Amino acid sequence: xxxxxxxxxxxxxxxxxxxxxxxxxxxxxxxxxxxxxxxxxxxxxxxxxxxxxxxxxxxxxxxxxxxxxxxxxxxxxxxxxxxxxxxxxxxxxxxxxxxxxxxxxxxxxxxxxxxxxxxxxxxxxxxxxxxxxxxxxxxxxxxxxxxxxxxxxxxxxxxxxxxxxxxxxxxxxxxxxxxxxxxxxxxxxxxxxxxxxxxxxxxxxxxxxxxxxxxxxxxxxxxxxxxxxxxxxxxxxxxxxxxxxxxxxxxxxxxxxxxxxxxxxxxxxxxxxxxxxxxxxxxxxxxxxxxxxxxxxxxxxxxxxxxxxxxxxxxxxxxxxxxxxxxxxxxxxxxxxxxxxxxxxxxxxxxxxxxxxxxxxxxxxxxxxxxxxxxxxxxxxxxxxxxxxxxxxxxxxxxxxxxxxxxxxxxxxxxxxxxxxxxxxxxxxxxxxxxxxxxxxxxxxxxxxxxxxxxxxxxxxxxxxxxxxxxxxxxxxxxxxxxxxxxxxxxxxxxxxxxxxxxxxxxxxxxxxxxxxxxxxxxxxxxxxxxxxxxxxxxxxxxxxxxxxxxxxxxxxxxxxxxxxxxxxxxxxxxxxxxxxxxxxxxxxxxxxxxxxxxxxxxxxxxxxxxxxxxxxxxxxxxxxxxxxxxxxxxxxxxxxxxxxxx
Amino acid sequence: xxxxxxxxxxxxxxxxxxxxxxxxxxxxxxxxxxxxxxxxxxxxxxxxxxxxxxxxxxxxxxxxxxxxxxxxxxxxxxxxxxxxxxxxxxxxxxxxxxxxxxxxxxxxxxxxxxxxxxxxxxxxxxxxxxxxx
Numbered sequence: 078x079x080x081x082x083x084x085x086x087x088x089x090x091x092x093x094x095x096x097x098x099x100x101x102x103x104x105x106x107x108x109x110x111x112x113x114x115x116x117x118x119x120x121x122x123x124x125x126x127x128x129x130x131x132x133x134x135x136x137x138x139x140x141x142x143x144x145x146x147x148x149x150x151x152x153x154x155x156x157x158x159x160x161x162x163x164x165x166x167x168x169x170x171x172x173x174x175x176x177x178x179x180x181x182x183x184x185x186x187x188x189x190x191x192x193x194x195x196x197x198x199x200x201x202x203x204x205x206x207x208x209x210x211x212x213x214x215x216x217x218x219x220x221x222x223x224x225x226x227x228x229x230x231x232x233x234x235x236x237x238x239x240x241x242x243x244x245x246x247x248x249x250x251x252x253x254x255x256x257x258x259x260x261x262x263x264x265x266x267x268x269x270x271x272x273x274x275x276x277x278x279x280x281x282x283x284x285x286x287x288x289x290x291x292x293x294x295x296x297x298x299x300x301x302x303x304x305x306x307x308x309x310x311x312x313x314x315x316x317x318x319x320x321x322x323x324x325x326x327x328x329x330x331x332x333x334x335x336x337x338x339x340x341x342x343x344x345x346x347x348x349x350x351x352x353x354x355x356x357x358x359x360x361x362x363x364x365x366x367x368x369x370x371x372x373x374x375x376x377x378x379x380x381x382x383x384x385x386x387x388x389x390x391x392x393x394x395x396x397x398x399x400x401x402x403x404x405x406x407x408x409x410x411x412x413x414x415x416x417x418x419x420x421x422x423x424x425x426x427x428x429x430x431x432x433x434x435x436x437x438x439x440x441x442x443x444x445x446x447x448x449x450x451x452x453x454x455x456x457x458x459x460x461x462x463x464x465x466x467x468x469x470x471x472x473x474x475x476x477x478x479x480x481x482x483x484x485x486x487x488x489x490x491x492x493x494x495x496x497x498x499x500x501x502x503x504x505x506x507x508x509x510x511x512x513x514x515x516x517x518x519x520x521x522x523x524x525x526x527x528x529x530x531x532x533x534x535x536x537x538x539x540x541x542x543x544x545x546x547x548x549x550x551x552x553x554x555x556x557x558x559x560x561x562x563x564x565x566x567x568x569x570x571x572x573x574x575x576x577x578x579x580x581x582x583x584x585x586x587x588x589x590x591x592x593x594x595x596x597x598x599x600x601x602x603x604x605x606x607x608x609x610x611x612x613x614x615x616x617x618x619x620x621x622x623x624x625x626x627x628x629x630x631x632x633x634x635x636x637x638x639x640x641x642x643x644x645x646x647x648x649x650x651x652x653x654x655x656x657x658x659x660x661x662x663x664x665x666x667x668x669x670x671x672x673x674x675x676x677x678x679x680x681x682x683x684x685x686x687x688x689x690x691x692x693x694x695x696x697x698x699x700x701x702x703x704x705x706x707x708x709x710x711x712x713x714x715x716x717x718x719x720x721x722x723x724x
Numbered sequence: 725x726x727x728x729x730x731x732x733x734x735x736x737x738x739x740x741x742x743x744x745x746x747x748x749x750x751x752x753x754x755x756x757x758x759x760x761x762x763x764x765x766x767x768x769x770x771x772x773x774x775x776x777x778x779x780x781x782x783x784x785x786x787x788x789x790x791x792x793x794x795x796x797x798x799x800x801x802x803x804x805x806x807x808x809x810x811x812x813x814x815x816x817x818x819x820x821x822x823x824x825x826x827x828x829x830x831x832x833x834x835x836x837x838x839x840x841x842x843x844x845x846x847x848x849x850x851x852x853x854x855x856x857x
Contacts, residue, residue, distance in 0.1 A: 237737060240830050244743035247833070253750045276830075471846075 093120035095140055096211060099132035099162075100125070100147040100174065105197050109145060109174075112204040119208045129153040129161065133667060136166045143211050144171045146191075148182070156182075156189055161663055163190045170218035172210045192217045228286040235279055243272050281415045285396065288422045295338040295426055295637065299458045302332050302367055302374070305339060309346045310365060313354065321359030327366035335374060336450045336458065337427055345420040345431075349378040349443045352416065356441070357382030372609040372630070373429065373449050379442040385435040393433060394421040420445070425655050428607070428631020448630030449609050453616065456529070460581045463533050464574055474574040475540035477530040478588040479507065479547060482566040488621065491559055493706055497617055502556055503565075504528060510550045511543070527592065529585075540571035568592050598625040600717050601643070605635040605661065606650040606679070615648060618706045619713070632656030636664060639671050646717060647676045648709075675716045679704075729844060730754045730771060734764040734790070735779040735808065744777065747833045748840075761785025765793060768803065775824075775843060777836075779808045795822045801850075804843040806836075 096113070100106045106125060113121050124141070126132035129150045135141070144166070148158050162171060173186045173194040183194040192214035199206055248254060250265045257265070306328055317324045335342070346365070353363045361381040368375045385393065396418045424431045424445045435441035452459065460476075467474035481487060481503065488496045511530055530547075532540060548569045555562045570591035572584040602624045604615045612628045619626045627644065629635035633656060635647070647665065651658035658678065665671045678699040700712050731753045735741040738759060745755040756771060758764040760782045768776065776794065780787035791805050804824035808831070824843040827836050 236830075237740075241737070241739045241743065243830070244740060244747075244833075248743060248746050251750075253746060 093122040094142045095122045096143045096145055097124045097132060097135060097141045098145045101127045101150050108200045112200045112207040115204045116208040129158060133165050141169055143215055144169055145174055146171055147174045156185060159186055159189055159191055164664060165667055170214040172214045225286055228282055239276055284419050285415050297336055297338050299455055299462055300335045300339040302335050303328050305343060306365060309343050313350045317354050322354055322357055323362040325362060325364040332369060333449060336455055337447050341423045345423055345445060348416040348420045353378050353380035372607055373446040375444055375446045377442055377444045381440040384437045384439050385441055386437050394418055426633050428634050428655055430654060451609055451613055454628045463531055467574055472534055473536040475532045475535040475571055476584055477532060477540055477544050477571050478527050479567050479569045480527040480592050482568055493618060495559060496621055499558060506551055506554055510547050537573040537576055540573055544569040544571050599623045600645040601625045603627045603644045603647045605629045607631060607653045622710060632661040635661060644674060647674055648679060649676050650679045677712060677716055727752055730773040732756055732767055732773040732776045734758045736760055736782040751837060761790030764790055775804045775840060777806050791822055804847050806839060806843060
């Protein structure tokens with residue numbers, strides 16, 4: 078078992094501690110210099126930056142042992158400053174320098190990852206405090222890292238013997254190695270349930286360590302909500318039944334598919350459900366409900382239990398919170414105290430939020446939201462899911478692609494807005510034709526003048542029959558183009574899995590060849606906005622101009638996608654919950670992989686102009702809401718021209 | 725279905741391999757085990773199993789190298805391979821071509837049995853369609 082070397086390097090004159098001071102006030106910087114100079118026994122090399130951007134740039138070079146950080150800087154304010162520093166250099170301890178003795182700020186800073194805090198004024202009278210803070214911060218940071226490594230390693234090591242115990246207990250319990258008496262079975266059942274408890278606790282610890290270290294990865298896929306909720310409820314039903322608690326499920330029929338990590342969402346739901354049951358003494362009721370909002374899907378777990386005191390609510394989602402640990406009544410319900418903290422992190426990683434409404438004695442309602450995606454944003458995922466299903470069932474899967482002939486000419490004639498309206502009309506007509514086919518999935522997506530229909534379980538003949546019908550019906554139907562009404566010529570082609578191709582790329586390329594249309598996109602653009610309607614609008618407008626568009630509903634989502642595939646431009650909304658645009662902007666610009674990508678900020682009119690975003694004072698591109706589509710398109714073209722599209 | 729079918733279980737955790745063996749035997753399969761990729765190849769040569777369950781993380785020769793070696797010696801997909809991978813190493817699944825299926829540890833034994841069943845059925849269907857020369 079490898080553990081990080083517990084013995085730190087001792088600082089001496091030839092290896093001084095390199096401290097980076099990020100402070101804009103000259104007098105305060107001088108105070109720090111003098112305090113450090115008076116420390117004979119602590120060799121420190123002091124670096125100084127007077128704004129955050131310079132400080133972050135210096136951190137990129139590496140070799141800094143500790144950061145002394147003033148939270149109020151010309152290019153960044155408050156705890157946001159700390160967050161940015163932590164994101165940028167997660168392995169360097171931070172000492173916050175505060176102007177006044179503000180306890181609240183200090184506590185928050187410590188919770189957000191700072192190792193210590195120091196009131197600047199105290200340096201006037203007690204210089205040694207700075208040296209002390211630095212030593213403490215470095216030591217504390219070292220211990221934190223040791224803890225993380227330990228938890229990780231030990232969790233892995235513990236899992237293997239636990240698996241073995243679990244396997245053989247199962248073999249005994251299932252009477253594979255011989256019959257058992259009732260008593261023996263009962264005892265084995267107790268052993269099994271405790272193994273499960275242990276496994277859960279280790280999983281929790283490991284989860285938390287991974288999330289803390291920033292390693293948690295979401296594996297998102299398109300998921301049906303109803304089966305997910307149903308399965309989760311089923312697994313918890315025995316627990317509820319034992320306590321005489323009624324479980325109610327309210328999931329509406331018509332819900333859009335969920336694009337999320339199903340395992341993690343299930344984890345959160347189970348956490349909330351088991352808490353609800355834990356804190357409700359029978360008889361009582363726990364209700365699970367899902368509702369659709371403008372831009373998100375809300376999951377609610379309401380119970381008629383003991384409720385939560387107002388004072389306890391703020392700390393509820395913190396690690397090892399006392400409120401969670403003192404569970405009502407029985408053995409085996411006390412957990413690690415990490416459940417809600419993990420749930421919060423998992424929800425936020427999806428770009429969602431979690432909260433609670435409760436009154437002592439009257440029960441609680443926990444709600445978490447997840448971003449809602451339109452099916453056209455999930456084209457790739459739905460395509461993959463279709464191929465997967467066909468593969469598993471050893472069946473076929475087809476796409477039908479239709480295109481308006483002479484689309485380019487049409488678009489030039491009508492302009493962006495009118496073309497979009499016309500294509501919506503075509504889409505409506507197409508949906509009408511396809512819907513008459515019984516069974517099968519249906520996804521429509523506009524992609525540079527083409528519309529793709531996905532047909533599940535259709536072989537080549539079936540797809541071609543559908544294509545023929547589509548062409549016939551649409552060519553007979555008159556469409557409104559500007560002030561005229563006329564018939565449009567269509568090209569319709571098909572591609573079938575696995576006969577004609579085995580990947581999404583192959584199938585789409587094949588159809589492009591068959592349509593004999595130039596398929597080069599003018600560029601790849603990522604749209605980041607929490608509002609589903611805006612994403613739709615921008616996607617449509619950009620796709621019709623021959624851009625390939627990717628959408629993200631939150632900062633974490635955008636960053637994850639950017640990690641996997643490069644884009645030529647990012648359109649970024651500033652006002653987003655969970656992780657706001659500023660933070661996303663900084664993370665993009667500070668990552669060597671993505672810092673060259675131009676970003677256009679979408680701001681609301683009247684945004685505080687004094688909040689600068691530029692690294693080294695560089696200006697940034699922006700478009701103010703509400704905007705005309707043409708304005709945005711012009712800006713996009715302008716920015717892309719300055720930075721040529723990479724092949 | 726399982727009668728007479730031979731399965732080779734390869735995992736460096738001998739006790740876990742034993743547990744899987746006991747489970748599979750209780751369903752009528754004939755099972756042998758190996759503890760690393762090299763041993764696995766020798767066992768396949770000697771016993772001609774109908775299916776191989778292969779752990780990814782092993783010393784001497786890891787699961788992926790072993791899988792590629794099996795496919796190269798006996799023809800791709802001729803011997804169905806089910807990979808066992810730990811939950812945090814899902815990134816190992818960069819090459820799904822060449823394996824019949826994968827199972828994530830810790831796994832549910834019923835799930836594994838279902839996948840074995842499916843892989844064997846698939847192999848039977850392929851053999852029928854294109855009988856070996």
